[in-house]
Amino acid sequence: MDTSYNQNLARDPPFHETYKTLISNSMDEESRLKITLKNDLVIVEECELLPLIDLSPLFLDDIDELQKEGCKEEIARAAHEWGFFQVVNHGISRDILENMREEQVKVFKQPFETKLLNFSAGSYRWGTPNSATSIRQLSWSEAFHIPSSALSPSSSSLQQFATEVASLAQELAEILAEKIMGHKSSTYFQENCLPSTCYLRLNRYPPCPIASQIFGLMPHTDSDFLTILHQDQVGGLQLEKDGKWVAVKPNPEALIINIGDLFQAWSNGYYKSVQHCVVTNPTKERFSAAYFLCPSCETVIESCSKPSIY
Numbered sequence: 001m002d003t004s005y006n007q008n009l010a011r012d013p014p015f016h017e018t019y020k021t022l023i024s025n026s027m028d029e030e031s032r033l034k035i036t037l038k039n040d041l042v043i044v045e046e047c048e049l050l051p052l053i054d055l056s057p058l059f060l061d062d063i064d065e066l067q068k069e070g071c072k073e074e075i076a077r078a079a080h081e082w083g084f085f086q087v088v089n090h091g092i093s094r095d096i097l098e099n100m101r102e103e104q105v106k107v108f109k110q111p112f113e114t115k116l117l118n119f120s121a122g123s124y125r126w127g128t129p130n131s132a133t134s135i136r137q138l139s140w141s142e143a144f145h146i147p148s149s150a151l152s153p154s155s156s157s158l159q160q161f162a163t164e165v166a167s168l169a170q171e172l173a174e175i176l177a178e179k180i181m182g183h184k185s186s187t188y189f190q191e192n193c194l195p196s197t198c199y200l201r202l203n204r205y206p207p208c209p210i211a212s213q214i215f216g217l218m219p220h221t222d223s224d225f226l227t228i229l230h231q232d233q234v235g236g237l238q239l240e241k242d243g244k245w246v247a248v249k250p251n252p253e254a255l256i257i258n259i260g261d262l263f264q265a266w267s268n269g270y271y272k273s274v275q276h277c278v279v280t281n282p283t284k285e286r287f288s289a290a291y292f293l294c295p296s297c298e299t300v301i302e303s304c305s306k307p308s309i310y
């Protein structure tokens with residue numbers, strides 16, 4: 001066995017050992033039924049259609065109002081029709097993104113035992129809680145879940161990323177609110193989504209030897225207002241569109257935005273919180289970082305129009 005393999009073993013969570021029974025049961029089941037994950041919903045080719053929005057009109061001073069409004073309209077339309085979109089010229093520099101990723105890789109390179117020390121504090125998780133009864137309920141990934149306010153200056157590139165991405169999230173949320181309320185909105189998101197309630201999730205998806213059968217991250221919707229995601233170039237993110245899984249093609253210049261359950265409720269169903277998942281890769285590890293715009297538990301969320309469907 002070579003050294004790099006040993007190093008990987010030391011840092012990877014013990015998926016195989018822990019889920020031995022579920023994995024071997026599923027192997028038997030697969031050979032009997034010839035099923036794979038991909039049979040659940042039809043997969044279309046990597047999606048070129050996912051809206052890609054140039055945000056530069058929002059940040060340029062010498063741009064006319066019409067162009068700004070056009071950009072805001074595009075954002076609202078994508079949130080309504082897809083619940084997911086990509087943005088370029090988002091104002092977060094390549095340096096900040098690269099430094100954040102470098103720091104993220106270091107955090108995950110720690111030995112598994114060291115990462116586990118954060119487990120009880122709730123900031124580290126791997127796999128899926130013991131409740132899984134089938135291999136399809138497992139996630140082949142590990143993650144750090146960090147409230148923005150807990151980022152220490154020693155993790156300055158993570159902090160810098162969180163600060164920049166937080167202000168982009170606020171800006172997008174205000175635009176979405178403005179478009180649905182029909183007037184410039186207030187400071188609602190600034191007041192209710194504070195650094196202590198918003199958080200950063202760093203995800204790592206180790207290569208998976210049984211990639212066709214197991215999710216990297218099970219299908220779910222996000223429960224926040226909106227999420228901003230930065231993924232690497234490996235790919236694996238899929239979202240549900242018209243009853244199909246659509247693969248999101250990585251774009252090195254883009255950040256991915258998705259609407260969460262709270263915005264869906266707040267907008268009375270106008271903006272869509274869409275199911276998404278991550279599929280595993282047999283040979284490559286994958287990293288992503290997500291910022292979740294969340295209010296405090298006391299915030300009352302009411303639909304902005306009546307009759308409310310929630």
Ligand SMILES: O=C(O)CCC(=O)C(=O)O
Pocket residue numbers: 201203217222229231236237276277278287288289290
């Ligand atoms: O890793 C990804 O691409 C998606 C992550 C995600 O959906 C999440 O952390 O909620």
Ligand SMILES: [Fe+2]
Pocket residue numbers: 220221222276
């Ligand atoms: Fe998600």
